[in-house]
Amino acid sequence: MKKFIFLILVLGVNIKVFADSPITSTDIYKAYTNMEIVKHAKECGLIAPAEVEFLRDPLKPIDEKIAIINAFGWEVDGKDNANKFSNIAYGKPFDSLDLNSLNGNDLFVLGYLKIMDNYNSINTPLYLINKAAEEDENLKKSFTYNIIKALILGQDLMRTDFCQVWKVTDNVLNDKSLTQDMKQSAVYIIVDYIKGYKEYCK
Numbered sequence: 001m002k003k004f005i006f007l008i009l010v011l012g013v014n015i016k017v018f019a020d021s022p023i024t025s026t027d028i029y030k031a032y033t034n035m036e037i038v039k040h041a042k043e044c045g046l047i048a049p050a051e052v053e054f055l056r057d058p059l060k061p062i063d064e065k066i067a068i069i070n071a072f073g074w075e076v077d078g079k080d081n082a083n084k085f086s087n088i089a090y091g092k093p094f095d096s097l098d099l100n101s102l103n104g105n106d107l108f109v110l111g112y113l114k115i116m117d118n119y120n121s122i123n124t125p126l127y128l129i130n131k132a133a134e135e136d137e138n139l140k141k142s143f144t145y146n147i148i149k150a151l152i153l154g155q156d157l158m159r160t161d162f163c164q165v166w167k168v169t170d171n172v173l174n175d176k177s178l179t180q181d182m183k184q185s186a187v188y189i190i191v192d193y194i195k196g197y198k199e200y201c202k
Contacts, residue, residue: 022154022165023119025193029071031186032064041071047081047113052088055109062108062144063182069112074119082113099128104136108145115152122156143178147190154194162200169194 032038037054041047055065072081086094089106099107111128114121129149132139139145150172154165172178173191 021119021158022151022169022194023115024074026151026190027070028186028189029067031183031189032067032071035064035067038064038067038071041068042073045073045079047072047084047088049088052085055085056089056106058105061181062142063186065109066112066144066148066182067186069109069116072113072116074116079117082110082117085110085113099131102135104132104134104139107132107135108139108148111152112148115155119155122152125152126156141177141179143172143175143180144182146172146175146178147182147187151190154197158197162197163202166194166197166201170198 029038029042033042037051041051051068054060054068069081072079083094086092086097090097094110102110107128111125111132114128115125126149129145129152133145147169150169153168157164157168169190173187
């Protein structure tokens with residue numbers, strides 16, 4: 001009986017991890033539902049040419065791009081929006097792309113699309129995010145860029161150290177050198193979830 005109860009508890013923890021994480025539980029898009037393109041992304045869940053055009057436009061705000069990607073949502077079985085973006089933008093699947101030829105914006109977009117497509121696969125999204133800042137130095141000073149990177153890192157860290165999930169995000173929140181390019185209401189959404197990890201820092 002004790003073994004059965006223990007198994008239930010372990011399964012319960014695993015279910016929580018899958019359903020509750022930095023990537024899956026930060027609904028940033030909710031701060032941008034005044035935008036038709038964000039509402040459309042939420043309704044469809046799949047990227048279309050209109051979203052690709054917006055996401056590739058260098059004049060569009062970075063936080064609005066993140067809101068669109070966030071609105072696509074996630075699924076336990078995974079999604080395929082990064083591949084669809086690649087096919088629409090470049091006429092070829094993601095695996096056929098020469099990543100060294102992409103600009104910082106597209107690398108960043110693909111990185112966040114990748115983690116939303118499969119929140120359990122960290123390496124490729126993190127590589128893309130880091131490479132984006134190598135291609136575009138301005139991203140290093142962007143609050144939006146850094147907070148998204150922190151959420152991706154947190155997604156990995158939660159497997160081993162809940163406290164570090166809080167710390168890596170808190171470091172960004174307290175970095176006054178960053179350009180504040182995300183709606184404060186979106187920041188509140190992130191903090192409201194991530195602060196739950198602070199209690200493990202004892």
